[in-house]
Amino acid sequence: MDKLANLYPAHITQLQQTTKTVLKRENLEGLVIHSGQEIKAFLDDNSYPFKVNPHFKYWLPLTEITNSWLVVNGEDKPTIIYYQPVDFWHKVTPLDESYWGKHFTIKILKKATEVDQLLPYDKKGYAYIGEHIEVARALGFDNINPEPLVSYIHYHRAYKTSYEHECMRQSNKLAVTAHKAAKTAFFKGETEYDIQQAYLTAIGFTTNDTPYGNIVALNKNCSILHYTALERTPPQSHQSFLIDAGANFNGYASDITRTYAYKDNKFAELIKRMDQLMLSAVAGLKPGLSYVDLHIQTYLEIGKVLKEFDLINVDAELAAESGIISTFFPHGLGHHLGLQTHDVGGFMADERGTHVNAPEAHPFLRTSRVIEANQVFTIEPGLYFIDSLLADLKSSSNADQVNWQNVEELRDFGGIRIEDNIIVHQSHNENMTRDLELN
Template sequence: MTLDLDALQTRHFDALENRYAEVLAAQGYDRLLIYSGRPARHFGDDQDASFQGYGHFQHWTGQAELTHSWLLVHPGRRPVCYLHAPDDFWHLPAQLPDEAWTERLEVTPGHYDEAPPSVAGGRLAVIGDVSAATSAALGAELNPPALLTALDEGRVRKSEYEIACLSEANRMAIFGHRAAREAFLAGGSELDIHLAYLQASRQRESVLPYGNIVGIGSHAAVLHYQHYDTQAPRERYSLLVDAGHRYRGYCADITRTWAGAEADPLFADLIARMHDIKQRLIAAVAPGVGFVELHERMHRLLGELLVVSELVSGSAEAAVESGITRAFCPHGLGHLLGVQVHDVAGRTACNGIPLPPPVEHPALRLTRELEAGMVVTIEPGFYFIPLLLAPLRQGTAGHEVNWPLVERLAPHGGIRIEDNVRITAQGAENLTPRIE
């Protein structure tokens, strides 16, 4: 069935207008000005860093690359987009896409290095990367915390339009992952694999939702490995690719791990078992399930994996309680996903203030109960990280670990399997197509 994106986007826009009107009225604001943001200039240079627009600006427009632009939300009136599009022969001036939402706006192109001059009157809030001087000149309140919290909460449950965009981002990312696997099996370097991903997913590097992670062998043990070797390694034990796609502002975030020609047979078996763990965790997803509880279930499953693979003696329960599983997987099970890869409002809040994650799970980005409409990543991991294994080896739990087997598998780096999952009233819908 072909989706009518225009109709879905129109309903999404209707819901945004209603939501913002309710939030502004509840907090006593007449109007809201949202700034897309400005690129950061490298110190002592005339070049800018890569840019990504402010999330709340993208929530309305889906435009991640529009700089210096503003959106004025005045309930009861058409939103106004102050589009930064100065006359320029060095760069192509910005244009809005041919999408349904643009018909709902009053578009005022111009030069907006500073805020638009015609937004005064009534109680005004301005949000985004705006200076105090600019907000003072506008007579506006800058980034009011209670307002930001309320607007963040409005992004937690996705509209049908947003689900369609996230699904398309996943579909396009899969082309990249398949090409990455083929490039690896053909003997390519990390850079070759990265370039194959970009070509197949039809993206330039500057528009990726995040920097692709492409790690061969031991590099897969670096969770956010940030380099691309230009030479292929002599031994091809494994490949980990964590890479996504952005469609109309919405992000896919997918990870796969593959065994190479020189892989230990046990490592290939571990990959298959990690796929099974991911599927079991997705099957447990449902409204009302606490994500902390789901994260702890991942650790119990990792404990079982360590025992059945003879990497750890004793029981799976002991492997969790002693901290062994955390040494093999230090990151959280997943996070909210939307116009930001790590989307907002993932932490349980008290009186509007996000609470820190549990002490024993400091890297957990999502601590809330799951609700229908959320989109989350489910990404169990299993790694051989020297920095974490060294203290484990020296501690009291170290005698439970099969260190010769760990050393045999360490050149493979690690495993991460990640899908993007929509929470439904009945349970879960996996938005990530099969790659294998």
């Protein structure tokens, strides 16, 4: 906590400077950032799990408070309008100022409907930032999520402060602890559901506390990229295990994937080879280089792995040209990471938000931006045996480029994905995940 307290003032200073610059450029007086409010399920009085506005948690580590507001102008001490109702139905999150409190003027809001009494009276010069458009209009805001302003903030969110780096180190620490518990559960022969419970219990999380729904897959289920079914019964035998799961710390996400073989076999050898490939891709994260180029280079390297393991009978260059590598690696190399798992700003060429498309041959790549210092990325190459994609390839004119018998031998293992979280520094890369001895 002392380290966070020491780093936090510089974080606030940076956010103030960013805000001041964009407000001047857009001729505005300030921002009013809404934490959000509960959203009711259709025809029900129960709410969906609350997810705080990322613009709100950018400023302070409060992720559970609804109906709260930030008023910032880049110069004056920011004001937080903190919702503290009298409520005997629900637990009210108490005001815990911690290390952030002295940086804000705090105003207590007892009734959400009375917030206008604490907001700026004349809202013409203020922009509302949040998802509840009807609330903003009812309060009299004309500037609602103005695109040039939001694009500017999103572009700069890709450059993480030292405070943010530390939060993400802590998020990785939590996730690595849980990953180790999940690995132990797999080798004990547990079900997908029980492995998930082991993961959550290890760090005291519920399913609502993770940054995304954990992917906990056994055997053939490892081929489903966003598998979240969590089977309650064990398979006839444990062959493979893929877990893609993260944690949150002060609103910052980690996103880690590992794949394991139950026995020492050919699939285990393939995992080791993909791990080497992943670390090579991490080494390629360098300031000034293109993330797109790194993806394409890694795509070619996966072609070489397919050739090494006699899964294809052509060289990697020809496999890339024909596109058959995409059958085995159908997603992008990785993405920006931060306040959100797939953090914003990945396709922006500049502060105006000029969009740079992913290459047509690699449509699922999640960032096209140039790599720069202080950015944080995931690197997550994969190699899968996906029935629908294999069927398409088998019926195509490129079917003869595949050694189908060898593919068939590995099909029931599902697939492999290995993912680490990386801070790009000017002089080196910091692999937050490996530094915590998760191999």
